[in-house]
Amino acid sequence: MALRRQIRVGSQWMYADEAHKALREALRVMEDEKGGEHGGHHLPWIRRYVFSTDHKWIGIQYGFTALLFLLLGFCLMILMRLQLGWPGTAFSVMKVLGETRQSGGVLLPEAYNQLGAMHGTIMIFLGIVPLAVGAFGNYLVPLQIGAPDMAFPKLNMISYWCYAPGGLIMLASFFAPGGTAQSGWTSYPPLSVIASQGQTWWLVGMVFLITSSLLGSVNFIVTIVQLRAKGLSYMRFPFFVHAQFVTSFLLLLAFPPLEAAAVLQLMDRVAGTSFFMPSGLVVSGQALTNAGGGNPLLWQHLFWFLAHPEVYVLILPAMGIVAEIIANGTRKPLWGYKSMVFATVFLGFMSFVVWAHHMFLTGMGTTISAFFQTTTMIISIPSVIILSSLFLSLWGGSIRFTTPMLFALAFLPMFGIGGLTGLPLGLAATDIHLHDTYYVIGHFHYVVAPGTIFAMFGGIYYWFPKATGRKLHEGWGRVHFWISFVCINGIFFPMFAQGLAGVSRRLYDGGAQYAHAKQIAAQTNPFMSVCAIGLLVAQVPFIFNFLWNAIRAALGHRDEGLGSNPWEATTMEWAATTSPPLAHGNFEVLPVVYRGPYEYNVPGEAAEFIPQHMPTAPEPAPRGGSLLPSTAVAMREN
Amino acid sequence: MDAHASVGHAELEIPYNVHPRPDTGVYNAKLGIWLFLASEVMLFGALFSSLILLRTGAETWPRGYEMLNVPLATFNTFILIVSSVTVVMAWSQLRLGNLKKGRIYISATILCALIFLVNKAFEYGHEFREHNFPKTNNFFAIYFTLTGLHGLHIIGGVIVFLYFLGPGAKMWARDPERYTNRIEVVGLYWHFVDLVWIFLFPVLYLM
Numbered sequence: 001m002a003l004r005r006q007i008r009v010g011s012q013w014m015y016a017d018e019a020h021k022a023l024r025e026a027l028r029v030m031e032d033e034k035g036g037e038h039g040g041h042h043l044p045w046i047r048r049y050v051f052s053t054d055h056k057w058i059g060i061q062y063g064f065t066a067l068l069f070l071l072l073g074f075c076l077m078i079l080m081r082l083q084l085g086w087p088g089t090a091f092s093v094m095k096v097l098g099e100t101r102q103s104g105g106v107l108l109p110e111a112y113n114q115l116g117a118m119h120g121t122i123m124i125f126l127g128i129v130p131l132a133v134g135a136f137g138n139y140l141v142p143l144q145i146g147a148p149d150m151a152f153p154k155l156n157m158i159s160y161w162c163y164a165p166g167g168l169i170m171l172a173s174f175f176a177p178g179g180t181a182q183s184g185w186t187s188y189p190p191l192s193v194i195a196s197q198g199q200t201w202w203l204v205g206m207v208f209l210i211t212s213s214l215l216g217s218v219n220f221i222v223t224i225v226q227l228r229a230k231g232l233s234y235m236r237f238p239f240f241v242h243a244q245f246v247t248s249f250l251l252l253l254a255f256p257p258l259e260a261a262a263v264l265q266l267m268d269r270v271a272g273t274s275f276f277m278p279s280g281l282v283v284s285g286q287a288l289t290n291a292g293g294g295n296p297l298l299w300q301h302l303f304w305f306l307a308h309p310e311v312y313v314l315i316l317p318a319m320g321i322v323a324e325i326i327a328n329g330t331r332k333p334l335w336g337y338k339s340m341v342f343a344t345v346f347l348g349f350m351s352f353v354v355w356a357h358h359m360f361l362t363g364m365g366t367t368i369s370a371f372f373q374t375t376t377m378i379i380s381i382p383s384v385i386i387l388s389s390l391f392l393s394l395w396g397g398s399i400r401f402t403t404p405m406l407f408a409l410a411f412l413p414m415f416g417i418g419g420l421t422g423l424p425l426g427l428a429a430t431d432i433h434l435h436d437t438y439y440v441i442g443h444f445h446y447v448v449a450p451g452t453i454f455a456m457f458g459g460i461y462y463w464f465p466k467a468t469g470r471k472l473h474e475g476w477g478r479v480h481f482w483i484s485f486v487c488i489n490g491i492f493f494p495m496f497a498q499g500l501a502g503v504s505r506r507l508y509d510g511g512a513q514y515a516h517a518k519q520i521a522a523q524t525n526p527f528m529s530v531c532a533i534g535l536l537v538a539q540v541p542f543i544f545n546f547l548w549n550a551i552r553a554a555l556g557h558r559d560e561g562l563g564s565n566p567w568e569a570t571t572m573e574w575a576a577t578t579s580p581p582l583a584h585g586n587f588e589v590l591p592v593v594y595r596g597p598y599e600y601n602v603p604g605e606a607a608e609f610i611p612q613h614m615p616t617a618p619e620p621a622p623r624g625g626s627l628l629p630s631t632a633v634a635m636r637e638n
Numbered sequence: 639m640d641a642h643a644s645v646g647h648a649e650l651e652i653p654y655n656v657h658p659r660p661d662t663g664v665y666n667a668k669l670g671i672w673l674f675l676a677s678e679v680m681l682f683g684a685l686f687s688s689l690i691l692l693r694t695g696a697e698t699w700p701r702g703y704e705m706l707n708v709p710l711a712t713f714n715t716f717i718l719i720v721s722s723v724t725v726v727m728a729w730s731q732l733r734l735g736n737l738k739k740g741r742i743y744i745s746a747t748i749l750c751a752l753i754f755l756v757n758k759a760f761e762y763g764h765e766f767r768e769h770n771f772p773k774t775n776n777f778f779a780i781y782f783t784l785t786g787l788h789g790l791h792i793i794g795g796v797i798v799f800l801y802f803l804g805p806g807a808k809m810w811a812r813d814p815e816r817y818t819n820r821i822e823v824v825g826l827y828w829h830f831v832d833l834v835w836i837f838l839f840p841v842l843y844l845m
């Protein structure tokens with residue numbers, strides 16, 4: 001073997017190859033530091049902002065996209081509400097829908113179906129789930145568990161880039177011949193199989209969205225299990241992490257059956273199979289030519305096997321957010337944290353065995369109905385446990401009524417109404433009357449709109465300083481909250497009355513032509529529509545507040561004196577990193593966890609709150625002061 | 639190519655990428671693939687359930703052994719089982735530090751997969767010639783859907799194996815353990831794809 005040459009570096013002799021390696025490393029580090037001075041690093045622009053692998057940026061990408069979709073879904077709903085409030089009246093805004101969907105400003109019935117289907121699809125699959133899981137989950141989970149990033153950063157990027165095209169395909173379907181999907185967000189066959197081309201686009205879009213969720217959920221679970229910081233045992237997780245953990249399992253295991261169903265429906269539409277098409281169907285006076293022998297109920301089973309767990313995907317992250325805000329805003333540990341955690345896990349399990357409560361009227365027989373009504377009653381117990389614990393957490397707290405706290409507090413009774421109205425739906429005898437009426441619409445909107453969406457708003461106000469270093473304006477936040485709160489109840493509460501009076505859902509005229517529905521429709525629909533417009537107006541201050549501060553932050557203007565931990569929180573996303581976090585990488589030093597998530601006002605401690613990563617209680621810090629480990633502060637300042 | 643190298647920050651090294659986390663006993667990708675396979679079980683489980691529901695609800699249902707080519711499918715079953723063995727051999731050779739032999743076994747696995755696909759193509763061609771298409775009846779509908787989806791999984795596996803045989807093998811020089819792990823993970827996926835076939839074969843061909 002040849003002798004390795006040695007060279008002298010400074011006062012030391014080194015092998016030449018090793019010195020060369022060291023030199024390269026040194027060059028790289030210097031390059032890095034130079035990049036750091038310009039507020040970023042040496043990744044090209046496209047890798048930093050478009051195809052980023054940093055969970056924080058991906059979270060922001062998800063957040064922006066999802067908020068845009070929420071706004072779009074909301075606008076579709078406004079058009080529907082105009083038609084429902086004043087059926088047959090011409091509105092010039094309808095003209096945006098193009099020639100085929102309105103005539104002289106009057107919405108056409110087929111177009112109403114398109115708006116309905118896309119409102120539901122966009123809100124659920126493109127709005128709330130990406131916001132709750134993709135944005136909040138992505139941004140916060142690694143920070144809260146003290147991880148440097150997600151376990152698979154590239155998969156994380158791919159997950160976003162499956163979501164975005166999925167959304168674009170859904171949008172593009174508006175331009176398909178015959179318009180977009182029009183069979184509701186549930187896409188029941190046989191109607192969906194014989195519907196126009198837009199339905200095919202819907203199915204393809206769904207396949208993308210499902211792929212995105214699958215990649216995301218694998219990533220979340222692995223991240224939480226593998227990358228949690230030293231000392232962070234499961235019972236020290238912030239509740240939000242538990243909520244995301246269970247949510248990921250739901251996404252992982254419930255979405256594939258929908259994928260299977262989507263594949264089968266695609267085959268029915270494209271390859272002419274008859275999975276969901278029974279024999280002997282006659283459409284517009286013509287017998288269909290396909291082989292028949294299929295079963296439309298098969299779709300309903302596969303769909304609801306996903307879609308019931310899906311409703312918990314919609315609610316669990318919201319509960320997680322609310323729990324974080326409430327613990328922080330009451331300055332107390334959560335009451336019954338442990339039972340909340342077990343309730344969440346139990347809820348996750350149970351949500352797989354209740355799906356057919358959406359199908360009581362399909363004639364599946366009383367035995368099966370009895371089974372599913374029993375499981376449905378059982379699953380309401382964990383929801384009640386979680387909600388009660390959150391209510392009881394307020395007891396004796398010195399509550400700080402900040403904007404995020406207002407939203408979190410409003411969530412509690414709103415979710416309560418939504419959940420309680422679910423019980424009569426879960427009992428087959430009462431559901432016979434209520435199924436497919438506005439009562440159902442009222443039920444799930446109470447859970448999802450003033451429930452989940454309010455929690456999301458609370459979360460945005462709460463974590464905005466984390467992402468940007470600026471606080472959203474409190475005053476406008478209150479305006480946003482109060483108008484939204486009043487209007488949203490004005491929209492959804494009358495729905496219960498309508499449903500009890502027998503008004504069916506998915507009616508083009510809101511019931512104006514039906515003898516039994518006429519009266520209540522005339523009494524309530526215009527009022528509800530006015531409230532919907534009020535709700536739209538209430539979003540204006542929020543949109544300006546949000547965009548103004550986001551743009552200011554992007555231009556580098558931080559709130560002076562806000563500090564790293566403006567809410568004086570104990571969880572690690574605030575306490576162990578700077579706000580906003582470093583450009584890449586989460587922690588200067590990976591934190592170690594010494595205590596539970598909500599150590600506020602611990603008896604016998606001088607400090608009002610003790611962050612999770614603090615080995616011993618710190619001296620009481622000045623309000624809003626930084627509680628970073630001293631090394632981190634030192635590194636940040638130079 | 640490697641994002642981590644170009645980002646190059648110590649804090650961006652994801653822990654337990656290669657070595658198992660002591661308290662869970664697995665490295666990240668291994669847990670990831672198991673979770674992914676769980677979702678795949680749900681996917682194929684839903685399709686098998688659909689098959690059961692359609693079949694029990696049908697008045698008549700063709701017998702698989704009368705409609706399909708059983709000997710060919712038996713041969714394909716055998717081929718896939720062999721490929722499951724070769725992929726394990728590849729992994730164990732890599733564990734022993736023998737890249738060359740490992741690559742030979744990976745190639746053998748790819749070869750098996752290709753034989754399977756060619757056979758499958760012949761089978762499809764035969765069925766089309768007999769005018770049996772997905773739309774013919776629900777038996778062929780589910781047959782083509784299930785085997786088609788399974789075929790796509792095989793193709794996906796072949797692509798991944800080809801990657802690790804070619805450009806992906808560069809990782810061996812830098813980090814042999816990580817490379818070995820990757821083959822283990824693909825191997826797990828491959829076993830699953832074989833297992834799906836082991837279920838498909840009797841359900842579609844023999845019953």
Ligand code: HEM
Nearest residue numbers: 311314315357358380383419422423425426435436444447
């Ligand atoms: C807490 C206990 C709950 C019970 C007992 C319950 C029960 C039900 C039942 C039985 C139905 C079917 C009604 C029918 O179609 O006739 C239903 C519909 C629905 N629920 Fe719930 N639910 C509960 C909570 C939730 C939650 C937390 C969410 C969402 C976050 C939710 C979202 C929905 C949706 C979206 C629908 C309607 C789906 C459709 O037909 O378009 N529910 N609920």
Ligand SMILES: [Cu+2]
Nearest residue numbers: 308355357358
């Ligand atoms: Cu349900």
